[in-house]
Amino acid sequence: MRLIYETVERINIMLLTISAKCHACPTINSIEVFSDDYRNYFHNNQLVQNVWPDLTPSQREVIMGHSNNFYLCDTCWGDEE
Numbered sequence: 001m002r003l004i005y006e007t008v009e010r011i012n013i014m015l016l017t018i019s020a021k022c023h024a025c026p027t028i029n030s031i032e033v034f035s036d037d038y039r040n041y042f043h044n045n046q047l048v049q050n051v052w053p054d055l056t057p058s059q060r061e062v063i064m065g066h067s068n069n070f071y072l073c074d075t076c077w078g079d080e081e
Helices: 035-042 057-068 074-080
Strands: 002-008 011-021 028-034
Touching: 011 035, 011 057, 028 035, 028 057, 035 057
Parallel strands: none
Antiparallel strands: 002 011, 011 028
């Protein structure tokens, strides 16, 4: 997980780069999220679709895959069906 600090209008915002490696191929996908949102999802047990309603299902899968240590990229997920 990579951390990025930025100051926006004198407010510190921390961005996290969340990555997940596919279990079936060497693909690694990443997404940047705000630390407060990730905290709500991971530590406060919020549903991923409620924390990030504007993300695509594939983007949310990266976050869930990072959190639970199991991830299939879109290509491999399609091969499993």
